[in-house]
């Protein structure tokens with residue numbers, strides 16, 4: 035039984051990351067949050083397991099049909115990046131608030147248009163940057179405001195994950211910069227490690243960024259980047275440098291490092307773990323996160339209540355997406371500097387030494403081409419902001 039005031043919620047895109055949303059709605063309902071799954075939209079059929087998890091809710095291939103049938107209070111959009119704007123707007127125009135996956139759109143122009151169109155509907159839109167719901171963020175910002183590490187010299191970020199060929203084979207848009215002429219911008223910086231950029235900008239508190247220098251590389255046979263870095267200066271004058279890879283020889287859980295004149299703060303944004311290093315002492319704290327769906331439910335019940343990650347707060351991040359979109363195409367890591375790991379179910383491209391490299395980049399606020407990496411020096415893409 036759901037409470038009478040429980041917010042009916044539909045999920046658009048149930049495969050891939052949508053599976054997490056399906057479980058998250060069920061978790062929230064079980065936890066007593068006034069929200070329940072009321073329908074699913076996907077262009078592909080559900081698996082038996084998804085059907086069992088979903089229960090007896092309507093499933094449609096067209097969002098408009100589901101909106102007609104269900105009249106949801108919340109629509110969760112977890113579909114390919116280039117489909118976000120249209121689906122989010124369709125939901126909002128039908129009177130639903132929206133939880134939209136990141137990145138909100140593939141281009142800055144589409145973002146501005148979506149922001150304008152959504153404003154016209156009066157509906158709320160929360161963007162799925164979970165790390166921005168973490169209490170670690172106000173904690174770190176408080177430390178910085180108190181001068182805990184002195185003057186901020188810059189913010190570095192690094193992450194190294196291992197993704198095999200099945201990651202790129204799972205969907206036609208995976209690893210593409212565009213699909214059938216439509217921008218997709220599915221690179222390491224803009225999709226899997228988008229949280230690193232968004233969290234760095236949120237720590238700084240910047241509402242915009244200046245020109246970004248972007249370097250894109252690829253070790254996989256894909257169009258987009260799987261190994262990349264950027265450096266920019268925010269509107270507040272802070273240097274932010276991010277280096278990431280999906281071709282890791284060793285996994286590095288993504289983190290930010292705020293360099294200060296009297297110490298540094300390392301933020302592992304996924305678990306919300308903060309390590310404050312100053313005066314030869316280290317203090318580690320863990321901070322819980324508010325679930326972004328639960329936060330949106332609270333706003334549905336109390337219209338006008340501020341969201342944790344409203345669409346407007348992601349504009350600076352979208353400027354970075356735009357810089358990546360406009361950067362030169364990724365340079366191939368030469369065969370001599372990559373190998374293929376065939377020990378798993380699917381082959382996996384590996385760039386030996388890349389995990390150390392992204393960490394060194396974050397440490398020195400450096401671009402990969404500024405390190406002693408012959409493949410990066412040879413192939414640095416010219417950058418435009």
Ligand SMILES: NC(=O)c1ccc[n+]([C@@H]2O[C@H](COP(=O)([O-])OP(=O)(O)OC[C@H]3O[C@@H](n4cnc5c(N)ncnc54)[C@H](O)[C@@H]3O)[C@@H](O)[C@H]2O)c1
Pocket residue numbers: 046047048049050051052075076077078095097111112113114115117135136137162163164204205225
């Ligand atoms: N917040 C996070 O940590 C996180 C993690 C992974 C992915 N994501 C985001 O989630 C979104 C989905 O990513 P994914 O990797 O699961 O993609 P995917 O391609 O693997 O899955 C997308 C799903 O949407 C469905 N779909 C596609 N077009 C549709 C349409 N027009 N109407 C209805 N359904 C449609 C597909 O059939 C599929 O079920 C992306 O925006 C991605 O960036 C976020």
